[in-house]
Structure formats: structure tokens, C-alpha cells
Amino acid sequence: MNRTFSNFVSSHITTGHLILTFPNGSQTIFGDGTGPTVAARIKDQRTLRRLTTNPELAFGEAFMDGTFQMEEGSIYDFLELVFRNTRVEELAGIPGLARKAFGMFNRWTGYNSISKSKSNVAHHYDLNGDLYRLFLDSDSQYSCGYFENDGDSLEQAQLAKKRHIAAKMVMKPGQSVLDIGSGWGGLGLYLARHFNAKVSGVTLSEEQHGISNARVKASGFDKQVGFHLRDYRDVSEKFDRIVSVGMFEHVGLSSYDEFFGKVRDLLTDDGVMLLHYIGQSGRPSHTNPWVLKYIFPGGYMPALSEVLPVIERQGLIVTDLETLRLHYAETLRHWRQNFLARRDEAVALYDERFALMWEFYLAAAETAFRHQGLVIHQIQIAKRQEAVPLTRTYIEEAEAELRAQEAPVRAVPRQAMAKQKVGATG
Incomplete structure (x- = not known):
């Protein structure tokens, strides 16, 4: 799971300096090393699985629950680095498929009585x-x-x-x-x-x-x-x-x-x-x-x-x-x-x-x-x-x-x- 998520992140984060610590204690560095360091820890395997499959929902929930914790920089710094590198409509892999499926459902249920x-x-x-x-x-x-x-x-x-x-x-x-x-x-x-x-x-x-x-x-x-x-x-x-x-x-x-x-x-x-x-x-x-x-x-x-x-x-x-x-x-x-x-x-x-x-x-x-x-x-x-x-x-x-x-x-x-x-x- 570490490798799958790392491949997903590295395909999107090409600039900046992001360090992620995984539940087993291993660390991976993403980006080209420029700019201030942003570091975060994923605390358990369940959170890692959810981030791998549906990051648009899971990152916010994990931050609220304390299972995705900032260790250097703020959540603003993390989101600024992510959004600066990636447009959400360009998400690849399973997260991209999850996004398309949710988008279709959202359009079908878009009437507000x-x-x-x-x-x-x-x-x-x-x-x-x-x-x-x-x-x-x-x-x-x-x-x-x-x-x-x-x-x-x-x-x-x-x-x-x-x-x-x-x-x-x-x-x-x-x-x-x-x-x-x-x-x-x-x-x-x-x-x-x-x-x-x-x-x-x-x-x-x-x-x-x-x-x-x-x-x-x-x-x-x-x-x-x-x-x-x-x-x-x-x-x-x-x-x-x-x-x-x-x-x-x-x-x-x-x-x-x-x-x-x-x-x-x-x-x-x-x-x-x-x-x-x-x-x-x-x-x-x-x-x-x-x-x-x-x-x-x-x-x-x-x-x-x-x-x-x-x-x-x-x-x-x-x-x-x-x-x-x-x-x-x-x-x-x-x-x-x-x-x-x-x-x-x-x-x-x-x-x-x-x-x-x-x-x-x-x-x-x-x-x-x-x-x-x-x-x-x-x-x-x-x-x-x-x-x-x-x-x-x-x-x-x-x-x-x-x-x-x-x-x-x-x-x-x-x-x-x-x-x-x-x-x-x-």
C-alpha cells in the first residue's frame, strides 16, 4: 500500500519538498526539493487505504480525526503544495475513477427542493x-x-x-x-x-x-x-x-x-x-x-x-x-x-x-x-x-x-x- 500511494503522489507532486511518514515508520520524499519543507504523518493503515482510493474525501476526514498529522508546516502549506502541483480533475488511477463516479452521482441528485x-x-x-x-x-x-x-x-x-x-x-x-x-x-x-x-x-x-x-x-x-x-x-x-x-x-x-x-x-x-x-x-x-x-x-x-x-x-x-x-x-x-x-x-x-x-x-x-x-x-x-x-x-x-x-x-x-x-x- 505504501508503494501504491507513493506512486500516486509522485505522479502528481513534481515541485516543492514534501515528506510523508507512513504507518510503518518509513519516509518518502516527493517533489524537486525546492521551497520550504512540508512534512506529514499517516498514522494507520486504514487512513492510508482511504487516502489511496478516495483522497478528495479522506484527507479532510483524516485531518479532522488526527490520523493525518502535520509535522512541519501547516495544513495550508500542505494543500497549497498539492493544489499548486495538481488540478483535481486530472487525478489519475483509482482516485480519478472515484472522482468521475462521484461526479455522475452528484449531477443526478442536483435538485434542491x-x-x-x-x-x-x-x-x-x-x-x-x-x-x-x-x-x-x-x-x-x-x-x-x-x-x-x-x-x-x-x-x-x-x-x-x-x-x-x-x-x-x-x-x-x-x-x-x-x-x-x-x-x-x-x-x-x-x-x-x-x-x-x-x-x-x-x-x-x-x-x-x-x-x-x-x-x-x-x-x-x-x-x-x-x-x-x-x-x-x-x-x-x-x-x-x-x-x-x-x-x-x-x-x-x-x-x-x-x-x-x-x-x-x-x-x-x-x-x-x-x-x-x-x-x-x-x-x-x-x-x-x-x-x-x-x-x-x-x-x-x-x-x-x-x-x-x-x-x-x-x-x-x-x-x-x-x-x-x-x-x-x-x-x-x-x-x-x-x-x-x-x-x-x-x-x-x-x-x-x-x-x-x-x-x-x-x-x-x-x-x-x-x-x-x-x-x-x-x-x-x-x-x-x-x-x-x-x-x-x-x-x-x-x-x-x-x-x-x-x-x-x-x-x-x-x-x-x-x-x-x-x-x-x-
Whole structure:
């Protein structure tokens, strides 16, 4: 088994310096010896067998269980080395066959009903809200920030993200807005504050629903902003603007026609939608099985080739498309560093295995955005070509106006964030 696994690893790891210690105590070195040393130990034969046959699932589980232990470097260093060398869709041997079989099964079961969607959302977003306050910004934005300048803080990037999205929505004062997957309400409150918008948000998370409405009441916008525990498919009224940030990944591949058909029905004739989601820059590829099992059940990150034809089929027009490449990698870097700085508090909230799971999740997500072709797609959608200006200059102009209205961003101590009863916004 040592030889089989070693042959598999050596066929993929060609650069870097990786040392693996096997259950019998033997060691094998992989790579060309360049860069910092990354060393790990596989503690038992069962873990070795699982890593040999299904590494996409087994590495995360073994790290959580303590049977795959880092001895030099961190789990981030290990995943960065692996992902820098190998695209997962190019896995060879038995792991490659296991990946293809799982991909086929995942596509067959890709429809998320209302009840299944609620269960999937609860798995991740109804966790103890104090967990998210360990690593998010002061507004607890749980989606990709927008880094306008080198050295921007997480606070600056998350404010810039809201500003960038609002500018692309071509907002006018007093318009009605539907926020699909409204999270803990930060974006909806931003639109109400700067555009006097009438915002209706929908979420399937009970945790998000309670906290977002508490934030509305505290903000004084309760007469024009409301968040509802409701599936987007149950909404019937029309809106001038629709926005969805970080929710489309949970729709499910088989549900795309249903999603965009509903968007078409809910938009006014001159309406505009801004869709922001995690996508793939290459050809379609299924979600990692460990992520599906432990982090985002029912999640799928589509390629543009899977999204654009559905938009067209539903009679909608793509009026703008932007790809944000390494913005999420930088966002996740901040989150990972913040989490590790307060890791003991995560252990106190849950346990050591949960903290290991979260550490693996943040490291895997960041390295995937750096090396595995994950990106953010922002698609502006309308029913009529005339719904948005002819050139993109309006985006920078709107951002400049919003920037002048916003309060200066200051650094928020992590201890102060821990006391704030606010959470993430999709």
C-alpha cells in the first residue's frame, strides 16, 4: 500500500519538498526539493487505504480525526503544495475513477427542493453565530470582499464589495429591492441607508432571520426593510432590483431554470438583477465530496457554460459580466488568519474536531481559489437592453458618490467584534 500511494503522489507532486511518514515508520520524499519543507504523518493503515482510493474525501476526514498529522508546516502549506502541483480533475488511477463516479452521482441528485434547501442551509448557517464573529469583519460579511488596492484591510474590502454591487445595481432612490439569500442583513441595510431603498430579504436560516431583523430594528429602518424566513420560490410580488450574493451556489444545477424563471417573473420590465456567486473558470467540475459532506451540502459552483445558456433560455439578457479572480483568496486569507488567532474560542464553542474541520475548510477554500480555478462571477441581468447605461462609466461614478457618503473605515479590534451580535451576509 505504501508503494501504491507513493506512486500516486509522485505522479502528481513534481515541485516543492514534501515528506510523508507512513504507518510503518518509513519516509518518502516527493517533489524537486525546492521551497520550504512540508512534512506529514499517516498514522494507520486504514487512513492510508482511504487516502489511496478516495483522497478528495479522506484527507479532510483524516485531518479532522488526527490520523493525518502535520509535522512541519501547516495544513495550508500542505494543500497549497498539492493544489499548486495538481488540478483535481486530472487525478489519475483509482482516485480519478472515484472522482468521475462521484461526479455522475452528484449531477443526478442536483435538485434542491424547498425542504432540502432549508436543511442544507441550516447545516452551515445555523451554527452558533459566535463562530462567525471569530473571523469575519465588523459587519460580518460572509462572502468575497473586493480589494481595490494592495494592502486593503478586510473591513475596507467588504465595504468596497457592498459599494461595487450597489453601483452595478444602477440604484435609484426609493426603489424596491429583493435580496435573495439575505444573510444577516448587511447588504440590505447598506442599500436602505444610501438609496432609501425598500428592501425585502429572504433567507432559509433561522439564525440569520432573527439577527437580521434585530439589526433592522436597532438601525431605525424597520419601516422600509424586512427579512423573511422564506424560500425565493414563494415570493410573488415584483421588484425594481434583485440582488443575490453567495446564495446561487446553493441552488443546485438542476434548479437553474427554476431560479432564473423566477427572477424573470419577479423583475419589473425595467428591472435589474446583480448575481454574485462562486464559479469555475474552466470546464464544469463537481463539488469536492468533503465540502459537500461537512460544509455545504447541496452546494455547486458552476462554470459560465452552465449558467449563461439558462439565462438566455429564460428570456433574460446579460448586460454586464465581471470575473473577480483572487479577491476571494485574499478574503479567505484574512478569515483564516483571524480564525487561527482565536482558534481556542472555536474549540470552546464546539470541540477540537470541529476546529480542525474549520481550519481545513478555510485552508482548502483559499488554496482552491489560488490554484484550482475558482473565481467569483458577477452577472448583471435585465429584461430590456435599455435598462442599464450604454457604457460602464456609471459604475465608477456611482462608487465615487457612495464612497463620499460612507463613514471612514477604521480597524475593529477582534475582541470588540466578539461582543457584536451581528452575523454574516451571504
